[in-house]
Amino acid sequence: MYSIVRQQLLRAGLRARPGMASLHTSAALRDLSKFTMPAMSPTMQDGGIAAWRKNEGESFNSGDVLLEIETDKATMEVEATDDGVMAKILVAAGAKNVPVNSTIAIVGEEGDDLSGADALAEEAKNESASAASQAEESKEDKPKEDKEDKPKEQPKEQPKEAPKEQPKEAPKEEKPSNKPQDRVFATPAAKRIALERGVPLREIKGSGPEGRILQEDVEKYKPQGGAPGGGAAAAAVPAETYTDEPLSNMRRVIASRLTESKSTVPHYYVTFDIEMDRVNQLREVFNRAAKESAKGDAEKEKAAKLSVNDFIVKAAAIALKQVPEVNSAFHGEYVRQHHVQDISMAVATPTGLITPILRNCGAIGLAEIGAQSKALAKKARDGKLKPDEYQGGTFTISNMGMMGTSHFTAIINPPQSCILALGTTEARLVPDDSEKGFRVAHFMKATISADHRVVDGATAARWMQAFKAAVENPLSFML
Structure with missing residues (x-):
């Protein structure tokens, strides 16, 4: 077996x-x-x-x-x-x-x-x-020594210091405890929650080793009716105003990796305004043709319909070919430059963000990009992606334009060196040679986040210029 x-x-x-x-x-x-x-x-x-x-x-x-x-x-x-x-x-x-x-x-x-x-x-x-016991013992060995040593040493030193400290501390400490010098042993999580909820640790009996107060002890604490100061009674009110949801595996990994990225990767940002009118016009032509060829078949029409994001992905692939330094990854002792454009597409799911990969986008057309995007997005939301469908991308695109976001910056997904953040399209008046002297144009803000260890500022700007040129001249996709 x-x-x-x-x-x-x-x-x-x-x-x-x-x-x-x-x-x-x-x-x-x-x-x-x-x-x-x-x-x-x-x-x-x-x-x-x-x-x-x-x-x-x-x-x-x-x-x-x-x-x-x-x-x-x-x-x-x-x-x-x-x-x-x-x-x-x-x-x-x-x-x-x-x-x-x-x-x-x-x-x-x-x-x-x-x-x-x-x-x-x-x-x-x-x-x-x-195995679990051995792992726990290795973690607890040092804290236990600290806990055993310090309480033993205190009685010897206490008589010398007591006359100096007791007059100052007694008025504050006598009410909650008859032993103001006793230490309260609690885990860091227990101390944090007690501070947030206003729970007095001295009134809690710990269930951990040697009476150590655990997080569960603080969460189960119920104040007595005559608790002094009213702090304990007030602590019961906040506990009813929120719900603690345990981290899913996905959210736990997202928290770890993005914290590491933001704290260890030297991010910088380059923003361009990109006119979207020609993309919108060409997309309308393609989708009209798809509707006619579908002949009333709604499913077939939906499958063939192109999105603005499909054009964005293709334009990014073209720019990665022209400026291959951006299509790179940092690996400590070396920088790996990729020869294919495997573009990760950020997709929001109920359990967190995931980035399925559109493979070799520089070698496939808009229709294939659109079909892959729809299939991968559905699998991502259903939680059915396989590891090879979300691991190994060379560049990432995060598009929040459909949510009305005008502009944002994204966090790099290591070991990739760059990620592109896209906002919504907005109408502007721009100079024109017509009789009016102006026209209405639609612009999108695009911001690349780059790893300065791999991509210099001038390189990121060259890539953005290539991306802008591709989006503003979408007929070049056909060449």
């Missing part, structure tokens, strides 16, 4: 590594094996189990979907590559933050003796508990 996991990893572009799916020492006798959480992408460290498609005791065939795994970007199906039977499920559907390589089920082959599944499951649980 090890081949099932190995094939899952090969499908995800990875090779099986030692420990990812190890057979029990007596599995040869019981014909059972441990099924571990696979890594569905190179950066995946943990994931959630969205659903099990096979129940305990149920057999499966090669190609059957065993379960759905929720990664940081999408929900992916895991298929069986061999026939077998689901002996026991260890991690239930809905579980979050399941570490890669941890055992999630026991599997066997049709006709195997499944009586050893419970024992093998217990062994897997013990291994997981042991």
Whole structure:
């Protein structure tokens, strides 16, 4: 059954590594094996189990979907590559933050003796508990030493300092506590929440090691009716005015990566005003022709209809060909310049932002770009993107013009060196050779965010000039 996991990893572009799916020492006798959480992408460290498609005791065939795994970007199906039977499920559907390589089920082959599944499951649980305990001990060793040392030293030094400090501190500290010099041990999260809610930590009995106050203790705290000062009574009011939503895997990764990008990548910005009238006119001509060819078929007409964003993507690809320095990525000791224009397209989903990739945009036409955009956007919103559909882009476009945004700057998606932010189209009066002496034109603000380690200011300006020329002369797309 090890081949099932190995094939899952090969499908995800990875090779099986030692420990990812190890057979029990007596599995040869019981014909059972441990099924571990696979890594569905190179950066995946943990994931959630969205659903099990096979129940305990149920057999499966090669190609059957065993379960759905929720990664940081999408929900992916895991298929069986061999026939077998689901002996026991260890991690239930809905579980979050399941570490890669941890055992999630026991599997066997049709006709195997499944009586050893419970024992093998217990062994897997013990291994997981042991690993978690060791990790926790390594984290707690240093804090525990601090907590043990400091309280022991205080009684020795206290008599010398007590006469000086007590007269000043007594009026403030005597009310909430009879021991003003006692330290309150609490986790950083507990202290932060207590400060936000106005909860007095001295009135809380900690449930952590050595009485340490945990976040859960603060959240469960209920003030007594006669609490002094009214602070505790007031603390109950804010708790009812908000809801804490746990971070999804996607939102957690977005927070981490964008914080790293903004704090480590030297961003700078170049903005151009781009006239959109010719794009709008050509788009209208194309869409009118698509409507006529569809002959009343609404679905066919919708599929063939071009958006302004399709023209933007093609213009960006042309500019990347002309100024290839922008089509680069920073890799620490070297800069990689890409020879194809794989453009990431920012798509908002209920769980966060994701960037599916339109491949080789410099070599395909507007119709193909439009078809890919629609298909990828739908898969992104449905959470069905595969890793190769959102990993590996060379340049990103974020378009918020349809939301009425006039202008904004975007955060670079490393290791890419640039991202283009687009606002809405606005009407302006511009000089003209007509009798009126002016005409109404429609302009869009486009801003490129560039990594100064890779792209100099003059290079970014040259790219923007090439992009502007392509958008303002869309017939050049046909050449």
